[in-house]
Amino acid sequence: MTKHDIQAIDAVVNIWTPETHAIRPNRDAFFGGKMKVKDDTLAGITHEEMLRRMDAAGIERAFLIASKVGPLLHKSSYHIPYEMVAEAVERHPDRFHGLAGLDPTEGMDGVRQLERAVKDHGFIGAHFYPHWFELAPDHAKWYPFYAKCVELDVPVQLQVGQSMLYDPKHRLRSVGRPISLDAVACDFPELKLIGIHVGIPWTDEMIAMAWKHPNVYIGTDAHSPKYWPEAFVKYIDSFGQDKVIFGTDFPVLDFERTRDEIEALGLRPLPKRKLLRDNVLRIYGLNEDGSRAAKR
Template identity: 55%
Template sequence: MSGGYIDIVCNIFTPEAVVGGMTGIDDAFKAKVRMDPAMRDGITIEDYLRRMDAAGIERSLLIAVRAGDLNVRLSWEVPYEMIAEICQRYPDRFSGLAGIDQTRGMKGLRELEQAVNDYGFVGAHWYPHWFGCPPDAPQIYPYYAKCCELDIPIMMQVGQNLVYSSERRLPSVARPILLDQVAIDFPELVLIGIHVGVPWTEEMISMCWKHDNVYTAGDAYAPKHWPQSYVHYANTYGREKVLFGTDFPVIDPIRGVQEVDALGFRPESHRLLMRENALRIFKKIPR
C-alpha cells in the first residue's frame, strides 16, 4: 500500500489489552464516544489491519502508553516489548511510539533510548494529565533533551482531559500555550500537540504559527467536529503543520478518513495532512 495514509496516533485495543487493563477507558467512556458495541471488548490486530486497508491507511504509529506513576493506584502501561513485537511482525504497517513516565528518572531515559535504538520506535508519547504535570514542568525536561539527542518528535495530549474512567478523574493540566516556553527552550525538538487542543484550539494554532518546531494532530475528535478555524488552518497557511490521527479506538479509521475527505481539502493540503507531513516529521519511519 505504498503511498497510503499515515495515522500518527493509534492505541492497542486487542481483547488481551482490554482484559489486561491496558486501555484506560471504561464502559461509560465507550458509550460516550459511541463506540460500536461489537468492538467494545477489543479487536485483533488482524481485524484492525483490515480496517486500515479499508480506510487506505498504510501505516499506524502504535503507542506503548505509560499512563501515570505505577506506584499510584489505577496507573497503567503498555509494555514497550508488546508494541515492539507487533511492529516486528508487521514492519510495513506499524511503527512504535515510546510512552514517557518522567517519574522513572534515569531508568526511563535509558528505556527511551533502548526503544529507539533497539526496537526501532520512531517517536515519543506523553500524557501530562496522568501525571498532573504540565508540559513546561522541570521534571519532563530531561526527556525533551533525550528526544533531541535521539532526533525523534514527542507528542503529547494538550487541551482538556475527559473522564476516561470514573474510578480516576484527572485534571486538565496541558493547555497548548504551555508549549510556548518548551519550544523556546528546545528549538531543535519537534513538539506535536495531539487531540486538536480542544477547547483551546486557537492556542494550539497560535503555537504552531509562532514556532517552527510545534505541530498539531487532528485526532481523538471526529473530523466533522473539528473547529472551523482548525480546518481552515490545515487547509491553508498551516497545511505543513497539521497531521492526521485517530486515537483509535476513539475514532474508527474508516470514519476518520471518510470525514476528512468530506471536509473538501485542497489536494496539496490533503496530501500533507494525510501522509507527507508525517514522513517529514518522523524521520525514522521506514521509507
C-alpha cells in the same frame, strides 16, 4: 480496492488487542460510554483485523503507542509494555511503527527505557499524557525526556486540551494548555513537538504555538473531523498546511468514518495530501517505504 486516492498514515493509534485491553483497568465504561466504541471493538481486536480496517479506510501505516497512563503505583493507572508494541512492529514492519510512552515519575530510568526503545526496537518517537500525571508539559520532570528526544532525533507527541473523566473516582485536572508548549519550544528549539487531540477547547492557542515555533505541530486525532473548529479547517487548508498530521486515536475514532469525514471537509488536494501523509513522513524522518531517512 480502497475508495481513497491517498494512502494515509495514522500517527496516533492505540494497540488494541485482547491482551493489551486486559491491562487497562475498568476502561469499558469510558471507552464504551463516553467514547462510544462499539462492542465489536471494545474488548480488543487482532492485529490482522486492525489491518483489515485500515485497508478499508486507505490507511497504509499506523503508529502504535506503548502508552504509560499514570504512575503505576495508582490503581487507575496502567502501562502498555514496550515489548507488546515491538512485537506488533516486528510482525508487520511495513504497517506499524512504535511510539514509546513516557512516565515522568520514572526519572532517568524512564529516560533509559526510551533510549532502548529507539535504539534497540526501532521506535520512531515518544508519546505522553500530561494530565495523567497532573504535570503540565513545561514542568521540569519532563525535561530529561525532551533532552533525550533531541539527542535521539525523534519527535514527541503529547495530548493538549482538556482531559476527560476516565475514572470518576480519580478526577484529573486539565494541565495541557497549548500555551505551555511555548516554554518547551523556547528551551528546546530542535525538539519536534506534536500537540495531539487538536487542542480543543484551546485550538486557537494551539494554532498560535504551531505558527510561532518551527518545530511545533498539531495532531488531529480524538475529535471527529466534522466537529473540528472552522478556524482549524481553514488553517489546514491554508498557511498551516505544513504543520498538521492525521490521526484517529483508534479506537476513539473509527478509521473509515474519520477518512470519510475528512473527505467531506472539501480540502484542496495538496493540503489534504500533506495532512494525510506528506507532513508525518517529513516530521518523523521517514522515507516513502517507512524506513528511517538518513540524518543530515
